[in-house]
Amino acid sequence: MNRKELFKHIQNKKSFLCVGLDTDLSKIPVHLLKEKDPVFEFNKQIIDHTIDYAVAYKPNIAFYEALGPKGWESLQKTLEYIPKDIFTISDAKRGDIGNTSKLYAKAFFEAMNFDSITVAPYMGRDSVLPFLDFENKWVILLALTSNEGSEDFQLIQSNKGEFLFESVLRKSAEWGNPDNLMYVVGATRGENIAKVRALVPDNFFLVPGVGAQGGSLEEVAKYGMNDHCGLLVNSSRGIIYAGKDLDFGKQAERESRILRDEMEKLLEKYL
Amino acid sequence: MNRKELFKHIQNKKSFLCVGLDTDLSKIPVHLLKEKDPVFEFNKQIIDHTIDYAVAYKPNIAFYEALGPKGWESLQKTLEYIPKDIFTISDAKRGDIGNTSKLYAKAFFEAMNFDSITVAPYMGRDSVLPFLDFENKWVILLALTSNEGSEDFQLIQSNKGEFLFESVLRKSAEWGNPDNLMYVVGATRGENIAKVRALVPDNFFLVPGVGAQGGSLEEVAKYGMNDHCGLLVNSSRGIIYAGKDLDFGKQAERESRILRDEMEKLLEKYL
Numbered sequence: 230m231n232r233k234e235l236f237k238h239i240q241n242k243k244s245f246l247c248v249g250l251d252t253d254l255s256k257i258p259v260h261l262l263k264e265k266d267p268v269f270e271f272n273k274q275i276i277d278h279t280i281d282y283a284v285a286y287k288p289n290i291a292f293y294e295a296l297g298p299k300g301w302e303s304l305q306k307t308l309e310y311i312p313k314d315i316f317t318i319s320d321a322k323r324g325d326i327g328n329t330s331k332l333y334a335k336a337f338f339e340a341m342n343f344d345s346i347t348v349a350p351y352m353g354r355d356s357v358l359p360f361l362d363f364e365n366k367w368v369i370l371l372a373l374t375s376n377e378g379s380e381d382f383q384l385i386q387s388n389k390g391e392f393l394f395e396s397v398l399r400k401s402a403e404w405g406n407p408d409n410l411m412y413v414v415g416a417t418r419g420e421n422i423a424k425v426r427a428l429v430p431d432n433f434f435l436v437p438g439v440g441a442q443g444g445s446l447e448e449v450a451k452y453g454m455n456d457h458c459g460l461l462v463n464s465s466r467g468i469i470y471a472g473k474d475l476d477f478g479k480q481a482e483r484e485s486r487i488l489r490d491e492m493e494k495l496l497e498k499y500l
Numbered sequence: 501m502n503r504k505e506l507f508k509h510i511q512n513k514k515s516f517l518c519v520g521l522d523t524d525l526s527k528i529p530v531h532l533l534k535e536k537d538p539v540f541e542f543n544k545q546i547i548d549h550t551i552d553y554a555v556a557y558k559p560n561i562a563f564y565e566a567l568g569p570k571g572w573e574s575l576q577k578t579l580e581y582i583p584k585d586i587f588t589i590s591d592a593k594r595g596d597i598g599n600t601s602k603l604y605a606k607a608f609f610e611a612m613n614f615d616s617i618t619v620a621p622y623m624g625r626d627s628v629l630p631f632l633d634f635e636n637k638w639v640i641l642l643a644l645t646s647n648e649g650s651e652d653f654q655l656i657q658s659n660k661g662e663f664l665f666e667s668v669l670r671k672s673a674e675w676g677n678p679d680n681l682m683y684v685v686g687a688t689r690g691e692n693i694a695k696v697r698a699l700v701p702d703n704f705f706l707v708p709g710v711g712a713q714g715g716s717l718e719e720v721a722k723y724g725m726n727d728h729c730g731l732l733v734n735s736s737r738g739i740i741y742a743g744k745d746l747d748f749g750k751q752a753e754r755e756s757r758i759l760r761d762e763m764e765k766l767l768e769k770y771l
Binding site for chain 2: 251291292294295297298299301302305320322323324325326327330332333335336340349350351352353354355357371374375376377378379380382383385386387388390393396397400
């Protein structure tokens with residue numbers, strides 16, 4: 230999917246919601262455990278109930294990898310079930326030297342046909358470039374994450390006065406462009422979203438940390454939105470585990486509709 | 501495996517060689533392609549021929565992941581084939597927020613029973629700590645890698661005069677200890693190995709970049725060895741693709757013996 234198409238879907242649905250499919254066998258409703266593939270069955274119902282309000286789905290690969298070969302099958306089936314007009318994100322946080330990154334890119338972009346993959350920047354340009362070689366596929370590079378430990382290294386200031394996450398933005402903007410490169414920018418630091426937006430005005434941000442992790446959607450939109458929206462805001466637990474019983478799908482639908490309604494207002498206000 | 505045991509194996513075999521199982525269907529001898537599981541068959545023969553000279557094996561997970569569920573089966577079979585007195589490294593370069601890192605840890609340490617996993621530090625402490633909770637299991641944290649792009653961020657100097665890789669060493673040494681934390685330290689920068697060793701005198705280093713990537717084993721030993729060796733030096737392509745025909749096992753044996761013989765001398769000289 231290219232940037233124009235993504236923006237069109239956002240306008241049509243009046244939503245920039247990404248639903249995180251962090252599907253955990255110990256958290257899904259127990260009645261699903263008797264299904265042949267409980268993970269896929271759960272995802273299918275979540276997708277059915279949220280598809281009108283979401284423009285993207287983001288399986289965190291760890292949840293599938295933890296289940297071994299069976300988990301990869303559930304992931305593949307989930308991906309095939311998601312309609313083609315939805316942006317798909319493999320939240321894998323990969324990153325290795327050139328040859329190896331190319332293999333990861335092939336696995337996620339070709340074998341599994343994801344639109345995008347999250348990538349860790351620590352190893353530098355030759356760990357990122359191989360992912361940028363695929364047409365209409367996207368790298369979503371970790372820049373400023375929303376977890377506690379993000380302070381440890383991302384906020385180290387260089388002898389030139391630049392935070393590490395700023396160096397990541399500045400350098401990576403030379404490797405890719407707003408049509409193949411997005412950034413992970415945590416919502417827990419409102420003031421920093423403005424900083425990131427100033428450095429990369431046209432790139433999309435994938436924003437985790439709204440909801441369970443405590444960020445404000447209003448702040449994200451105020452500081453982060455650009456003229457083609459430029460935001461995908463993720464919610465995982467707050468949607469997919471909103472209900473624990475037979476009606477978990479309806480609860481997920483309700484939560485995603487609430488977020489979409491808020492997003493609709495923010496799009497009117499800031500776009 | 502604990503540190504004492506690892507050192508004992510190094511002394512017994514007079515070797516600190518790690519063989520990288522970067523098994524690529526487009527590079528293995530063609531006669532293996534008619535086997536039911538060519539990847540496992542290749543690994544099995546490589547292991548049979550190098551086991552007398554190696555103390556560790558390191559499958560790079562990308563090569564298996566690229567093959568889908570079948571690849572994970574080949575990986576599992578390979579791991580089960582490796583004798584228990586060999587240190588096993590899942591070269592996965594994972595790293596995510598706490599809950600997710602815990603899932604990765606379970607996948608590699610419990611479901612697959614690897615001794616260790618390589619981890620990327622960018623997300624900070626809560627992405628690393630969950631891996632350190634497993635008894636006799638190891639984190640191998642990326643510190644100073646041997647690829648070209650390592651300069652992009654790892655060599656950024658902070659306003660306190662510290663390179664990023666030095667910040668990673670200093671902070672992570674507070675999270676783990678020499679009994680559960682190793683570091684990836686590239687061999688292409690001899691002078692830097694001494695710097696790393698000064699900061700973390702007792703931790704093991706996993707050293708890629710000897711051989712195909714061009715580092716010197718003598719320099720690595722001179723600057724990196726400590727009183728319990730403290731080194732695992734990896735060679736992948738130089739060993740596993742030394743031969744391309746029926747005799748590929750014998751060629752791998754020859755290459756690994758040459759490295760072991762050199763390591764034996766270096767252990768005598770610097771230990």
